[in-house]
Amino acid sequence: MLIDVFTLFREEADSNGIVFYYSGVLSQNVIKAMGDSLKQKLQKQDEKGAKSRKVFSTFIEMIQNAMHYSPSSPDYVPSSPDNDISKEGSIIVGKDNDKYFIICANFIEKRFEQRIREKLDPILSMTAEEIKLAYRQQLKNDQHGDDSISKGAGLGFLTLARDSVEPIEYALRSAVGSEDELTCFYLKATI
């Protein structure tokens, strides 16, 4: 890439309040390193206390969700769980006026589209009080119930919705070039 283009990219990001951006392989080691970097950046912005914690929590929920849902190529055998290069995602954290936004994007298998809609659509129409109630109910539910795919047994999206000061948003877009198999899943929260 030309240095000028990259300079522009960086300056644009800075002037648009971008605190953090990543696009690439997702592993727990990468997530730990990113979490550390994000914490330091938030501290530098003097963002202590409740808001900083919620930005960090939202970041971790989203990126771990992306890691878990991201499809592994069926013929790819990782040498270790931390070396599973088939899992990828993108995440951005920025500040708009006094609010932080966190947007995460990752590919999912097309067959998961429906279950994501079924999980998120009801949450999107809930009031803050209803989200709190649903969260409490989900917390009391048996460990996994009948949901063997969802690692957090449904608590993750409710955690995001609970902490977001504006309703969470999502989008499912066909993956260019792999329309039949893959969908790109976008999720946004505001802190």
Add this chain to the structure above:
Amino acid sequence: MTDLYMAGSADTPEIDFKFSSNTLEMSGEAYPENGVEFFLPVLKQLQAYLKTLAGDSVEFNFKLTYFNSVSTKILYSLFELLNEYAKANPDSVKLNWFHDEDDDTILSFGLDIQEDFPWIDFNAIVVA
């Protein structure tokens, strides 16, 4: 029963279960890649320990500063175990809930625990 000690890391908590003195402590952050895999052996040891107790008092110092949704769910089960023991042995379990003054997330989870598990003697402590 042998004490359980696990050193903490960036994404896993320090676990210091001194079964020999009935003092249990957990601190740090919890967002392991597989929360169930991480916490299940801890829960099993706690369960085995509680079975050996003859109504003795147990003190739990909860000092975690962050835990993801998967860990939250498992911690809930952990307190459920303590509540069952306390139900059979009233006034036996004291839970010291350390939280930062402005951390409403941890405090509100603590209040949920207090409400759902009334046999546990819940004690919120603000960390200065």
